Amino acid sequence: MTVRLINYNREYIFQYFATIAGVFSILCSGINLGWTSPFLPELLSPNSTIPTTNDEGSWCAVAPLLGAPPGAIIAALLVDKIGRKYTILLIGPWVSICFIGIAFSTSIWEITGLRFIIGSTEGALYTVLPMYIGEISDPKIREFLTATIAIAAITGTLFINVIGSFFSIFVSSLLCAVLPLIHMVGFWLVPESPYYYTKKGNFQAAKESLQILRGKQDVDQEMDAIAKAVVRQERTSDQTGLLDLFTVSSNRRACFIFIIVCMTNKFSGKNPCMFYTETIFKEASSSIDATLSVIIYCTVELVAVVIATFFVVNRFGKRMLLILSAAGCSLAVLALAIFFFLKDYGYNTELFFWLPITALVTYNIMFSIGLSFGMVTVLSELFPTNVKAKALCIADTFSVLMGTLVSKIFQIFYDQTGSMSYPFLFFSFCSFIGCILIVRNMPETKGKTLEEIQQLLIGQEQYSSELRVRHVAYVNNSFI
Template sequence: MALCAKIALQKRALQYATAFTALLATISSGIHLGWTSPYLPLLLSENSPIPMTNEESSWVATIYMLGGPCGSLLTGAVLDLIGRKMVLLSSSLSFIISWMMIAFATTLPELLIARFFAGFCDGLIFGATPIYFGEISDPEIRGFLGCSIIVTFEVGSVLMNVMGSYLSIRDSALICSVVPVLFLVTFIWMPESPNYFLIKGKKENAKRSLVALKGTDCDDTLNTIATAIENENLNRARIGDLFKKVNRRCLLIVIALRMTQEFSGVVAFTFYAQTVFQEAGDSISPLLSVVIFYVVEIVFCLLCSLFVDKIGRRPMLITSSIGSGIALLAGGIFFLVRDVLHSDTSSITWLPTVILVVFISSFSLGLQTMPVFIGAEIFPTNVKAYASAISNICYYAFAAISSKYFQVTKDEYGMHVPFFTFAICCVIGLFLIIYFVPETKNKTLEDIQIELHSKS
C-alpha cells in the first residue's frame, strides 16, 4: 500500500510542483484582498497619508470587486485563444504594476485606480486557475488542488494583516511586489494544459504535456480527452451555448453557489475585519483577533482540502452552510441585545470573536473553497471559458453588493442587520445546495459530463 502511494506521488510530482508555483499568484491575490483590513483604519485616521471620508474608504474596498469582472471577461475571451498558462503569466505583470501604483499613490483617485487594477488581476487568476488545475490533475487530487487555491488566497490575506500592522503602505507594497515576480520566474517553466493543446489541434504538444504531468502510460487518457473535446467541438461553442439545457442547469448551480458564498458576508468581514473586531469590543486586540480569524480559516480550508476527495462535495457544502448560518444568527442576536436592547454584555465581550471564529471555520469547510472549482468540474471544455467568466463576474458582483450592503446597514442601522441578512442567505443557499448541486467526488471530467447529460 505504501509502495503504491509512493509510486502515485512520484507520478504526480509535476502536478504538485505546477500547482505550487501557480499558487504564488493566488497568494498575491489574497494579499491584495486583505489590504483594506489593516490600512482602511489608517486611511481614516488623523495621520492618513491620503485623507478620505468613511464613504470614500468604502469605495477603496469595493472597487477591487468592480475590477474583477473586467479581468474575468478578458479571461473568458482569451483563455482558449492564448492558453491557461499565458493568462496566468500575464497576471504577474499586472500585479507588479498595481503594487507600484499603491506604493507611490498620493491621491484617492490614484489609489482607486491601483485597487481597480488589482481586482482586474484577481479576475484573471480566478478565471484561469481552477480550469488549469482541473485539467492538469488526476481525479483523486483534483479536489485537494482546487481547495488549495483558497487556502493560499487566505494565507496571503493573513500575511497582509500582519505586515500592515507594522509597515507603511509604501513599504508593504514594495515587499508584496516580490511575490508576483517569484511567480513569473517559476511558473514560466511549467507545462500548459493538455486540454488547451487539443483545443488548438496540437496533439503532439498535448501528449508531451500529459506525459510530463501523468507519466508515460497516457495514451488512453489522451484519446479520452481528445474524443470528448472533438465531440464538444462538433458545434463550436458560443456564449449562447451556456443556456442549452445541461449547461443551463450547471450555470444555475454555479450562480447559486456563488450567491451563497458571497451573501454569507465573508468578503465584508475580510474587508472590514479589524473594524468588526474593534466594534465587538473584545479585550483581545483587533490585530490578534484578525490573525486568529485567518489562521482558523486556513486550518479549516486545509481540512476541507484533505477530506473533500474522501467525504465528497455535497456533505461538506451542506455542513458548511448550516454552521455558517447558525453562527451568523448568533452574531445578529448578540449585537441586537447589546446595541438595540442596550443590555449589559460586558461579561461576554469575548462572544463576537468566538462567533466569528465558528462562522469562518464552518464557512471554510465548504462554501469558501468549493464554488471556485466545482464550476471547472461540471462544464464541458468548450464552454468552460465562458462559464468561468460568468461565475467570477457573479462572485465580484455579489461580493461588491455584500460588502457595500454591510458598510451601509452597519452605519445606518447597526451591526445586527447585516448579520441577520447573511444568516437568511445561508439558509436559502442550503436548500439550493441540497436540491441542485451534484456530487463530483473522484469522477473524471468526462464521467461528470456523461452523468449530467443522463439526468437532463
Template sequence: MKLTQNAMFNNGNKLGSFFYQYLATISGCLSIICCGMHFGWPSPSLPELLDPNSTIPMTSEEGSWLAAMPCIGAPIGDIIAAYMADKIGRKYSMLITSPMYVASWLLVAFSPSVFVFALARIIAGAADGIAFTAFPMYLGEISDSKIRGILGSSIQVSMTTGMLLVNIIGLYLNISLTAIIALVFPVLHFITFWFMPESPYYLLMTKNTDAARRSLQIFNGTDDVDQKLKTVDQAVKEDLENTSSIWNLFTTKSNRKALLICFCLRSIQQFIGAYAITFYAKMIFDEAGENISASTATMIFFSVQLFVAIIASFLSDSLGRRPLLIISIIGSGIALAVEGLYFYFEGKIDMSGYSFVPLLALISYVIIYNVGVGCVPIILLGELFPPNVKAFALCLCDIWFDIVVTFMSKFFQLMKDNFGMHVPFFAFALFCGIGLVFIVLCVPETKGKTLEEIQLILKGKSKKNHDIELEVNT
C-alpha cells in the same frame, strides 16, 4: 526554451505520478496569493491613509471606494481572460497577471495621490479577474480526479494566505515598504509558472496532439497516456462540435445547469456573509464590547481561516463535495443565528456573562464556513463546464461574484446602521436555510469523477450508455 522545459520534465515519471500537478498548482497559486494580498491590503493600510497626519489626505468615503476598486477592475480582467484563455492558452493568460501585479504594487509604493492608489487597485482587480478565470480552468484540466479536490481547494488557501501575509507585513511596515516586499510574489510566479506545461485540453482544442501527449505524460508521471489522450481528445471533439460561443452556455441544457449551480453557490457564499463579515470583523468585535485590538482580531480571523482552509482541502477528496457543503452550511447557519441572537438581546438584558459569545460564534462560523462553502464552489468552477464554454462560464461567474460581494458588503452596512447589528446576521442565517435546500436538490457529487464523467452526469447520461453510443457511432 522548449529544450529547457523538456530537460526539466523528462524525469517526471520517477518523481510520482502527481508530482508536477502539485508543482504547477503551487506555482500558479502564487498569483492567487497576490490577489489575496491586494484584497487584504485595505485592512492595515486604510488606517494609515485616513490618519490626520497622512501625507496623502483621504476621506472615509474615498477610503471605502479604494477598498472596493479591485471588484470594479475584476470584470475587465474577466472579459479579457474569457477571450485570451482560448486564444493564447490558460498558461499564458496566467503569466500576464504577473506584470500587472508588479505594476500595481509599484504604483502603490510610490503613489502621490488617491487617484494613483485607485488606478493601482483597478489594475490589481483586472489581474484578479484574469487569474480567477484562467486558473480554475487550468487546474481542472491538469488534475487527476483523485486529487482535483485538494488542488482546487488550494485557491481558497492561497487567497487566505495572501490576506494574512499583507496584514502581518502591513502591521510592522509602512505602505511603501509593504508594497515593495509584495513584489516578490508576482515575480516568483512569472519565473516558476513559465516552465509549467500548458493544459492538455487546450492543446487538443488547438489540434496540437503531440504537445498534448507530452503535457499528459508530464502531469501523469508516465509515458503510457494513450488511453487517456484518446478519452480527452474524444471529449474535446464532442464539445467543439458546438461553436465556442457564449450563447452555448444558455442554449445547451447541461451548460445551463452548470451555470446555475456555480452562480447560486457563489451567491450563497456571499449571501451568508463571507466577505461582508471579513470587511467588518473589527467593527463587529468593537460593538460586542470585546477588548481586542484591530491587529489581534485580524490575525485571529485570518489565521483560523487559513488553518481550516488547509484542512478542508484534504477533506474534499475523501468526504466528497456535497457532504462538506451540507455540513458547512448547516453549521454556518447555527453560528450566524447565535451571533444574531446575542446582538438582539444585547441592551435588552444583561449579557455581561456572555461576552465571549460573539467571538466564539464568529470563529465557529469561520471554521465551519471554510470547511465546505468557502472552498467547494471554487473547485466546481473547474469541474462543471466543458472546454468549449469554460472560459466564458468562468468569466461570467467571476463578474457575478464581484457584483454580489459589492452588494452584500453594502447590505451589511445598511442593515447594521438602520436596524441594528442583529439584522444582517439573522438574514445571513436565513440564507443558509435557502442555500441548504438548493445544495440538496441541485448540486451533484463530483468526487472521484473525471471531467468527462461529470459532463455525462449534467447531461443525465450514464458512462455505460455513453460508451455504447460511441461504439455504435464508430
C-alpha cells in the same frame, strides 16, 4: 491502521508543482483584498502623508471589485487563443509593476487606479486558473488541488495584515512586488493544459503535456478519453456562442449549480463578518486591537482551510462539505443574531460575553471547510471546454456583483435599524435556504473525470446519443 488523507504518488508530483506555481499568483489577489485593512486607517489619519477623505477611501476600498469584470472579459478572450499557461503568465508583470507604483504613489487616486488594475488581474486569474488546474488534475486529487486556491488567497490577506502592521506602504508594496516574479519563474516551467492542445488539434503536444503531468509515458488511455471528450464537447466550436450557456440543458444545469453555491457563499455573510470583526470583538469586551483581531480572524480561517484541504476534502467529497458548511454558517450567524437581539432589547449579556467570539470563530471554520473553495471547484469541473472560458468570465463577474450587493445590504440593514441582529438573521436564513438547494441540486463529483461529470449533467441516454454522433469526427481527427 493508517489512513492516507493525501496522495503522494510519484505520478502526482508535477501536478502539485504546477498547482503551487499557479496559485502563488493568487497570493497577490489576497494581498490586494486585505490591503485596506492595515493601510486605509493610515491614509485617513490626520497625519497621513497622502491626505485622503472618507469618500476617496471608500473608492480605494472597492477598486479591486470594480476592476475584476473587465479583467475576466479579457482573460476569456485570450484563454482559448494563446492558452491557459500564457494568459496566466501575462498577469505577473502587471501586478509587480502596480505594486511598485503603489510604493511611489503620491495621491490616493494613483493608489486607487493601481488597485483597480490589480483587481483586473484578479478577475483574469479567477477565470483562467480554476480552468487550468481542473484540466491538468487527476480526478483523485482534483478537489484537493483546486482547494489550494482558497488557501493562497487567505494567506495573501494574512500576509499583508502582518507586514502592514510592521512596515510602511512603501516597504510593504516593494515586498509584494517580488511575489509575482517568483510566480512567473515557477509557472514558466509547467506545461500547457492537454485539453487546450487537444482543442487546437495538436494531439502530440497534448500527449507530451499529459506525460509530464502524470509522470509516466503510458497515457494513451487517458489521452484517448480526453480527445473523445473535447471532440464531443466542442460540437463545431465556430457555432458556439454565449447563449449555449443557457440553451444547452447540461450547461444550464451547471450554471444553476454555480449560482446556488455562489449565492450561498456571498449571502452567508462572509464580507460583513470580515468587515465588522473589530466591532464584534468589542461587543465581547475584548481588549484586542483592530489589526490584531483581523490577523487572528485570518489565521483561524487559514488553519481551517488548510485542515479541510489536506485532511477532509478527498475523504468526504465536495457535496457533503458544502452541505455541512452552509448549515454550520447558518447556525453560527444565527447565534450572532440572537446575541445582538438580546443586547438590543436590554437583556444582560455579560453571561454570554463569549458568544460573539465563539460564533465568529465557528462561522469562520464552517465557512472554510466548504464554501470558501466551493465556487472555485465548481467552476473547474462543471463546464465543457467549448464554453468554459465564457462561463468562468460571467461567473467571476457575477460573484463580484453579489459580493458588492451583500455588503450594501448589510449597510442598509445596519443604517436603517441601528442593529446587527437583523442582517445576521437575514444571512442565517440565506445560508439555510442555500443548504437546502445544495442538498437538492448539487451532484457529487469526487473521483470523477471531467467527462464523467458532463455525463452526469447531461444524463446517460442523451450522452450516449451525442457520443455516437461525435465518434466519426473523433476517428477522423485521432492522434493514434
